[in-house]
Amino acid sequence: MTTTATGTPGRAGTDPLVRIEGVHKFFGEHHVLRGIDMTVQPGEVSVIIGPSGSGKSTLLRCINLLETISAGRIQVREDLIGYKEVNGRLHDLSTKAIANQRREIGMVFQRFNLFPHKTALANIMEAPTQVKRKSKTAARTAALELLDRVGLAERANHYPSQLSGGQQQRVAIARALAMEPELMLFDEPTSALDPELVGDVLNVMKDLAKSGMTMIVVTHEIGFAREVGDTLTFMDGGVVVETGNPRQIIANPQHARTKEFLSRVL
């Protein structure tokens, strides 16, 4: 079922950055993920679409350990996410080790989740100063550069409540980038935005993709998938139904369920 990215020439031979193998997730009796296999190459933009309840957000949250998987394994580079393997047995990681794994993975949420009591600048500086122990001066310079990169340099001293949704989301992207992650996860980053604000956020994400960032994007923006995505994965009912080149899938879906979903969102 799984095909790796083919739209990124020159990267085919390299090891994948993310390797998801046979992942299952139960919430009590509810079987949300039913055996997911997926790989993401370095520099690849992997877009996941699917109806609500298909498990796409849950999968994303498992990669960052906001949920623990019930079966299977997720590997980011050499790190086995959430576990260490000793003599063929999995051992849960300590909270410290989990925090260390998360530093390499940035995450952007549907509802932004900026820290409301901190300014845009302080939001971005928080993790570099508190987690990476960067000096305040270095963190501030880097944060202002990131704010400029997302087009919000003059909003540095605004609190989140003084920013529009699109601006908040761009600050949230800058905040995640401040940790210099290897991988960025986007969990429906534009779903909570007014339509006219979606474009600004998508443009920031496009620039990020061009800069070579590895990204996994759960979204309903089919246009973004077609334009920026290297791989498109369609999930439904906790399984990967179809995966491959986004332009091919969108133009010519192979599965009836993909066809039906695309006809409803396009």
Add this chain to the structure above:
Amino acid sequence: MTDTKTRIPGRTPHGDAHPHGVVLNDAVPVRHPGRWVGAAIIVLVLAITAQSLITNPRFHWDLVGTYLLDTLVVQGIGWTLILTVSSMVIAIALAIMLAFMRQSENPLFRYVSWVWVWFFRGTPVYTQLVFWGLVATLYPKIIIGVPFGPEWFSMDTQTVVNATVAAILGLGLNESAYLAEIFRAGLKSVDNGQMEAAEALGMRRSKIMWRIILPQAMRVIVPPTGNETIGMLKTTSLVLAVPFTYDLTFVTNTIANRIYQPIPLLIVAAFWYLLVTSVLMVGQFYIERHFGKGVDNLTKAPVKPAAVAAAVAHAHNPAAPADPEPAAPTSEGGTTP
């Protein structure tokens, strides 16, 4: 003056031209005759009260004046303040710890926190104060050593847990249980997304609690904690149970019994409690404003335009050799393929 403006039918245009040339609506406000009647009744009641306060000789305002700044009374205020502040400091420190423990992933912490609150909230503060006063009777010596083994160090309990310490411990530990619940409610009021966002940044749980969750929870925590502090000011009058005999209530009572004039001394005590409460309320206002930053209090953080301008200039013209094309910004951390 009105020739350039449109008249809205049925409305009287406002006499003055609005700066934007808009004719503002000039509606007749709803009349509230009931409010005038109410105000008149209140004024009447106040007048009657004032008259009785002034003319009733049994208030003994002369004695109120004599004892308002009496040395014993002023010292009593001092002791009441010491008891209030120390016991609240202990209570708040314990409450933060108890609330964090209650939210912890460690079941031992959760259990200990629960039992603490159960016990200290479940027994009367008066009983606890009497108990702390009797600790020296129960355990005359404090001994540090190995149980059933050698004794390294010992001292008289009386010298450690004197009346003041007993009063502060009694009030503080009891209050910690109530405050722990207030802090727990505050922590729970913070959106779960805040914890997730901080976790996703690789922050450790203790750091998340201190730097992300607690500061936001303080918005919810401060008003009831101010309430508890004001309550504590008055609860200190129970320390006669220890017995501790220097606080404001005990002192004014003693003077009243000595001169057979309870009413003026009650007024003295009430005056001081009211004054201290008012000062505390002012403090609470500023604390609430501090923790309302970004939510209730939307003044912007102090802007340092020079710093922003410098950094923006730096970002536009980075010292590092980078692709100057704006469409391809330098990767901050992306793996370069």
